[in-house]
Amino acid sequence: MGQQLPESIKSVWRLQASLNLLIEMIIIVGMLCGFYFLKWPMWIVAIIAAIFIIFSIAEFILISYRYQFWRYQISDHDVEVTTGFFVRKTTAVPILRIQDVTLSAGPLLQFKKLQSVKIHTATAVHEIGGVDHQTATSLKTKIMDLAKEEDVYDS
Amino acid sequence: MTAKPKYLHPAAIVVFLTQAVKEWWILLVLGIANRLWWWLLLAVCLELIIEVIRYATFTYTFDEHELVIKRGLINKRQSHLTYPKIQTFQTKQWFFMKPLGLVSLKIETSAQTNNRAEANLPVISIAEVDQLEKLKQNAASHVMTTEKTVDNDETVSQGQEKNKKQRYQIKWHDLNLYALTSFSIVPILLGLSVVYNRLEEMLPDGFMDKIFESFGQRTNQVIFLDILVLLLLAILASYFFIVQRYYHFEITTQGEQLTTQKGLFQTDRVTVRLNRIQSIVFVQSWLRQLLHLTTVQALVAANASDNEKSGDVVVIPVVQNKASYDIAQHFIKWLAVGHDKPTEWLQASHRGKWAMIRNVGLPALVISVIICILWWPYGLGSLVLLPLAWALGSYAGHTTGVGILQQDMLRIQIGHFFGKKTYYLPKKNVQSCQIKQSIFMRRTTLAHLMIRVRNGDVETVLEVRYLPLQDAHKIYSWFTQ
Numbered sequence: 274m275g276q277q278l279p280e281s282i283k284s285v286w287r288l289q290a291s292l293n294l295l296i297e298m299i300i301i302v303g304m305l306c307g308f309y310f311l312k313w314p315m316w317i318v319a320i321i322a323a324i325f326i327i328f329s330i331a332e333f334i335l336i337s338y339r340y341q342f343w344r345y346q347i348s349d350h351d352v353e354v355t356t357g358f359f360v361r362k363t364t365a366v367p368i369l370r371i372q373d374v375t376l377s378a379g380p381l382l383q384f385k386k387l388q389s390v391k392i393h394t395a396t397a398v399h400e401i402g403g404v405d406h407q408t409a410t411s412l413k414t415k416i417m418d419l420a421k422e423e424d425v426y427d428s
Numbered sequence: 429m430t431a432k433p434k435y436l437h438p439a440a441i442v443v444f445l446t447q448a449v450k451e452w453w454i455l456l457v458l459g460i461a462n463r464l465w466w467w468l469l470l471a472v473c474l475e476l477i478i479e480v481i482r483y484a485t486f487t488y489t490f491d492e493h494e495l496v497i498k499r500g501l502i503n504k505r506q507s508h509l510t511y512p513k514i515q516t517f518q519t520k521q522w523f524f525m526k527p528l529g530l531v532s533l534k535i536e537t538s539a540q541t542n543n544r545a546e547a548n549l550p551v552i553s554i555a556e557v558d559q560l561e562k563l564k565q566n567a568a569s570h571v572m573t574t575e576k577t578v579d580n581d582e583t584v585s586q587g588q589e590k591n592k593k594q595r596y597q598i599k600w601h602d603l604n605l606y607a608l609t610s611f612s613i614v615p616i617l618l619g620l621s622v623v624y625n626r627l628e629e630m631l632p633d634g635f636m637d638k639i640f641e642s643f644g645q646r647t648n649q650v651i652f653l654d655i656l657v658l659l660l661l662a663i664l665a666s667y668f669f670i671v672q673r674y675y676h677f678e679i680t681t682q683g684e685q686l687t688t689q690k691g692l693f694q695t696d697r698v699t700v701r702l703n704r705i706q707s708i709v710f711v712q713s714w715l716r717q718l719l720h721l722t723t724v725q726a727l728v729a730a731n732a733s734d735n736e737k738s739g740d741v742v743v744i745p746v747v748q749n750k751a752s753y754d755i756a757q758h759f760i761k762w763l764a765v766g767h768d769k770p771t772e773w774l775q776a777s778h779r780g781k782w783a784m785i786r787n788v789g790l791p792a793l794v795i796s797v798i799i800c801i802l803w804w805p806y807g808l809g810s811l812v813l814l815p816l817a818w819a820l821g822s823y824a825g826h827t828t829g830v831g832i833l834q835q836d837m838l839r840i841q842i843g844h845f846f847g848k849k850t851y852y853l854p855k856k857n858v859q860s861c862q863i864k865q866s867i868f869m870r871r872t873t874l875a876h877l878m879i880r881v882r883n884g885d886v887e888t889v890l891e892v893r894y895l896p897l898q899d900a901h902k903i904y905s906w907f908t909q
Contacts, residue, residue: 351908359867360864361866361867361870363862364860364861364863365862366860367859367860367907369856370858370859394859395859396880396881396886396887397859
């Protein structure tokens with residue numbers, strides 16, 4: 274069901290995961306310094322390093338799953354977003370209930386020329402992880418056009 | 429702008445002063461306790477000057493288009509409110525303001541300003557409030573007429589309803605029932621503990637210790653009695669608190685407005701537009717359920733309640749189960765006549781019910797095992813938790829459910845702690861519909877259904893847990909149709 278995110282989002286996620294790994298490495302190096310100079314107990318460093326490594330591996334492995342299970346679909350009445358492998362969530366948001374749409378892109382998404390689309394209702398935010406500029410803009414105009422049709426309810 | 433700017437009633441100075449006292453009472457008490465009379469006099473004079481300036485710089489004007497409030501001497505502010513955007517009117521009137529015909533008025537629009545009312549007129553006359561409400565109603569009906577040209581069928585029904593006025597006033601008997609079956613003793617006990625903490629901070633060291641010493645000399649029995657008396661006092665206080673608060677509770681609907689009014693010492697009146705009501709909830713705590721009583725509430729998409737964040741408005745404080753739906757219908761038209769039972773009532777499967785019992789039971793088991801080990805053999809008493817947990821889980825399993833009513837409406841019932849809430853929710857007020865399924869539930873083909881509703885400025889998530897996946901999809905596809 275629905276449309277998949279562009280393939281290039283995977284490399285963004287991979288880059289993101291590598292960056293996280295880099296930060297974790299720096300922390301571990303810092304802690305090793307603590308071990309040598311400040312006599313911190315070794316086991317703390319070992320446990321934290323182990324946790325970091327497990328999380329990094331999991332993050333890399335899960336990328337393809339995340340990609341596989343993240344779908345979106347826009348019909349005339351609603352936006353549907355499906356995410357998650359371990360906890361699968363399927364959400365339908367009626368377009369009439371959408372208050373505003375945010376397009377945003379951090380440096381990584383910009384590098385791959387992608388944008389994330391966030392859909393705000395009065396109560397919650399739903400995200401479509403990353404789509405290319407053209408799709409993002411057309412999504413935005415489509416949603417906003419449909420949302421414009423009826424605002425009597427909120428007047 | 430033709431109208432002349434008006435000042436508040438001079439009594440506003442008194443209101444400002446009491447507000448100041450409320451804020452600074454600790455300093456005041458400390459000042460009196462330490463006999464700093466000159467400083468106190470200076471502070472009071474300064475305060476008086478500040479409040480007079482505040483009064484003198486606060487003006488308001490209203491005409492048929494908007495309400496303008498100007499205030500501030502150095503940092504001047506001007507707020508403009510247009511009538512169609514006004515969501516709620518809230519007036520409060522202390523009993524001593526009644527003979528003067530004065531009220532304090534709060535106006536909310538749909539803009540989000542950190543839960544502060546957009547317009548706060550601390551003291552104005554009732555006549556002016558009426559005038560404002562009329563202006564607002566005229567503006568609203570003007571909007572309505574422009575819409576009516578599009579939809580012809582609705583015009584007729586709306587025209588008929590416009591003049592109809594529905595009214596409900598609580599009876600003394602019901603009020604008593606409501607007060608007696610409330611659990612507000614808990615907040616009162618909390619309040620007592622806060623007061624106690626404050627006292628301990630402010631009173632000189634050792635004062636509290638002395639009191640406790642005098643306690644220590646008594647026997648256990650006397651202390652037990654003291655606690656009992658304290659509890660009884662708290663219950664009594666909570667009873668009187670609720671009675672005075674809901675005294676002469678009255679609800680009226682007229683045209684597009686719903687108004688509730690209540691209170692003995694302070695009359696609290698809230699006017700909400702009917703189309704802001706998102707959902708009607710029938711609430712039963714376990715105690716009220718035993719007595720076959722129900723409270724009817726409305727979830728409103730505007731700050732209308734005393735609690736600043738949520739939008740719960742009590743429509744009927746307490747009513748017999750059987751009559752509740754019929755009475756609520758008089759006020760909320762979309763609660764269709766005689767259709768309070770859905771054609772198909774979807775509930776957790778056997779497996780799902782079991783999962784709910786397990787979810788409560790496992791933590792209870794862990795806790796009681798730990799207690800047993802730590803306090804052997806008295807800890808065995810904690811095994812009582814297990815049947816309780818079982819009952820909680822199975823109650824939740826049996827009461828929670830969802831069904832589609834005619835006229836595009838959902839009925840969702842959620843059981844929790846032997847109490848239940850039944851939501852009637854028109855499809856157009858659903859913010860989003862979500863199916864959530866963890867990897868373990870995929871094997872048993874169960875799923876949680878989550879419906880988001882707006883309540884005040886926050887969301888309320890109605891979660892129907894452990895539905896069979898196909899049933900969850902039924903609701904989902906009904907929703908996406």
